[in-house]
Amino acid sequence: MQNSVKDKIPVTVLTGFLGSGKTTLLNYILKENHGMKIAVIENEFGEIGIDGGLVVGSTEEIFEMTNGCVCCVAEAREDLLRVIRQLLERPDRLDHIIIETSGLADPYPVAQTFFLDDPIREETNLDGVITLVDSKHIMQHLDDADIDALDNQAVDQIVCADRIVLNKIDLVTEDEVGNVTGRIARLNETAEIVQSSYAQIDLKRILGLAAFDRNRKMAAEIDLDSHDHHHRHPAPWEKKADHSHDASVTSVGIELSGHMDVQAILRWVQDIRKQDNRDLFRMKGIFSIKDDDYCYVLHGVHDQIEFRPNHPWADEPRCNRMVFIGRNLNREALQAQLTGCLAAA
Numbered sequence: 001m002q003n004s005v006k007d008k009i010p011v012t013v014l015t016g017f018l019g020s021g022k023t024t025l026l027n028y029i030l031k032e033n034h035g036m037k038i039a040v041i042e043n044e045f046g047e048i049g050i051d052g053g054l055v056v057g058s059t060e061e062i063f064e065m066t067n068g069c070v071c072c073v074a075e076a077r078e079d080l081l082r083v084i085r086q087l088l089e090r091p092d093r094l095d096h097i098i099i100e101t102s103g104l105a106d107p108y109p110v111a112q113t114f115f116l117d118d119p120i121r122e123e124t125n126l127d128g129v130i131t132l133v134d135s136k137h138i139m140q141h142l143d144d145a146d147i148d149a150l151d152n153q154a155v156d157q158i159v160c161a162d163r164i165v166l167n168k169i170d171l172v173t174e175d176e177v178g179n180v181t182g183r184i185a186r187l188n189e190t191a192e193i194v195q196s197s198y199a200q201i202d203l204k205r206i207l208g209l210a211a212f213d214r215n216r217k218m219a220a221e222i223d224l225d226s227h228d229h230h231h232r233h234p235a236p237w238e239k240k241a242d243h244s245h246d247a248s249v250t251s252v253g254i255e256l257s258g259h260m261d262v263q264a265i266l267r268w269v270q271d272i273r274k275q276d277n278r279d280l281f282r283m284k285g286i287f288s289i290k291d292d293d294y295c296y297v298l299h300g301v302h303d304q305i306e307f308r309p310n311h312p313w314a315d316e317p318r319c320n321r322m323v324f325i326g327r328n329l330n331r332e333a334l335q336a337q338l339t340g341c342l343a344a345a
């Protein structure tokens with residue numbers, strides 16, 4: 001006998017372009033007192049993984065997948081299946097699984113996993129695809145002239161969503177919120193759009209949507225209602241699985257031993273802010289600062305850059321790791337700039 005939806009473990013696919021606020025939302029979810037046992041699977045784009053170190057420590061379990069993008073690298077998809085199967089075999093039942101895709105992922109192939117593979121199809125239910133949108137930077141990526149519009153991940157992520165979180169509204173005017181909302185609504189007519197700052201939203205609006213069943217029903221209804229037929233977006237299982245990333249977007253990962261000079265990093269950040277950063281999509285870093293017990297993190301999304309102490313170093317080895325994602329990155333120059341921020345021994 002088949003499991004009914006209520007016996008299945010709900011799975012949320014959390015997607016959104018680089019820097020839109022997925023990890024921020026994840027941390028918010030993990031800190032909320034919801035009483036649920038949640039497992040989180042993270043998949044990052046970039047030469048070195050940083051996100052695992054940026055997700056809050058909690059009773060929930062976090063699985064990092066850094067061996068390629070889960071939407072297009074076969075080994076990474078196999079890995080995802082393996083992790084989910086392991087989670088399903090555990091005697092203590094999970095209340096929810098959240099999969100954070102990389103910022104350049106097409107969420108369709110990830111969502112498809114839950115329709116194609118047993119026992120995953122039998123024991124889980126795709127609760128919904130949640131797409132985070134950076135209100136300040138999304139237009140640039142939707143209008144990216146350098147990539148084929150048919151394979152624009154920022155567009156795919158919005159089209160695929162069951163719910164859209166329009167994040168970072170603190171960085172834009174009301175008019176800009178209106179423009180972005182209109183643009184998103186034209187790409188996806190059915191997903192509800194909720195606004196947030198630092199991804200602070202009522203979790204009831206993003207977890208427990210059971211969107212797959214609703215989508216299927218909705219698709220059937222729209223099919224019957226012929227006048228709107230041609231506007232229907234493909235459901236996850238209907239879209240092609242083959243997908244390749246915009247090859248002009250690459251990543252540079254840098255690891256340095258020793259400790260950094262905090263003032264030198266602050267000066268370097270000021271220099272970066274003065275540059276034209278349209279091609280610098282994302283920077284993420286973890287730093288060990290000389291004579292400081294805190295692990296510092298650096299986040300950059302184009303020219304929005306923050307650098308702050310994050311948590312005291314505990315048992316983990318101190319390290320300096322930084323990843324840059326964008327176009328036309330100059331590895332040697334970035335390496336030299338960061339090396340120049342090392343503190344004297």
Ligand SMILES: Nc1nc2c(ncn2[C@@H]2O[C@H](COP(=O)(O)OP(=O)(O)OP(=O)(O)O)[C@@H](O)[C@H]2O)c(=O)[nH]1
Binds near residue numbers: 020021167169170300
């Ligand atoms: N001003 C502002 N900054 C935000 C907001 N939400 C997130 N941020 C900042 O934006 C940066 C990126 O946030 P993340 O949560 O790491 O974004 P992400 O989607 O996980 O990024 P990737 O891992 O690159 O895909 C961080 O510096 C956050 O603190 C917001 O609503 N307003």
